[in-house]
Amino acid sequence: MPRSSVTKTTKALTQSLRTQATTLGTTLGAFWLTFVVNSALGGALTSFGIIPRSITGLRGIVFAPFLHGNLNHLIANTIPFVALGWMVMLRDARHFLPVTLFSMLGAGLMAWTFGAPGSVHIGASGVVFGYLGFLLLAGVYTRSFGSILLSLVTAGVWGGLVLGIAPGQVGISWQAHLGGFIGGILAARFFRKR
Template sequence: MSREDKAAIARELKTQAIILGGFVAIFWILEIADLAFFRGRLNLYGIAPRTTIGLRGILFAPFLHANLPHVVANTVPFLVLGWLIMLREISDFFIVTAASMLVGGLGVWLFGAPNSIHIGASGVIFGYLGFLLLRGFFERSAIAVILSLIVCFFYGGVLWGVLPSRVGISWEGHLFGLIGGVIAARILAKSKQRSPG
């Protein structure tokens, strides 16, 4: 491997770390600020199903968390799955994130329980999971299939989170976030099949 190749890889890894670290920093800064200064009031910016004001939560909810354990639980899978999406192209990460936020958020807004507020990055994380699990199916490339199998082995068990299980857990966010990731996998696979080379 040439010095130029090593430098290019180092630059790519640095860019990936800055992007992922930036997202996680926002999660933590907002949660600490909410605990220290706002007494949980920032969570009101989450998704409130079938209310006009609740639509703003589609944008804000993934960055808000109920407490520090909630942020901790979302940080590691966000970093791991987000980085796996970035491995091929950084732009894939932004497309999958946007699709998961939009489809997941709209699904929660339409079908979430009345008088509830949905927050947390787990819907986006389930979107990453859906993308990585189905990318191999849609692309039919050996690398994508192997990556899908690895992700299924390590994270497949969390798929039960798309079913109603515990009070206070937004299974709707998990389910529709997952669907958003699957849609992104399909769209990106088709665009790459059309691309030359």
């Protein structure tokens, strides 16, 4: 391979990695900044979460992923968000935003429809489960070697998260987890021929 081709490939790869890091870093920065502001306001922003079967609670579909109840909640979402979000971008960086939106919509609508009365659903875990659903099923739908390999790696490393879509621990929004997971699967199906 000529030296100029290697240089162009290296530059393209470097630019791609820089864009991915910027995208994930900016989103995480928004999560952490929102957490700091919400903490300073005594949790006042939590009312922007998903409130089941309330018209104003629908705004939580957009805002809930940026809101977290405490530092442990935020850290628990940060690590898989970065890992799985980056894996979505590795598959195809152009899919990151649409998969995120599918996941937010699925998580939000499921929590809004099936959440307990008077509850407020917050956190980025619905989006995380959307990435998981997308990555697990993308290989099945596209049937390309790279996508299948990425699906297998995802299943091996993060497959245990699937247990989080079942009702279980009090205070954990399994509805958002399930909805995000379904949203991710729908995104994988949507992009199967693209």
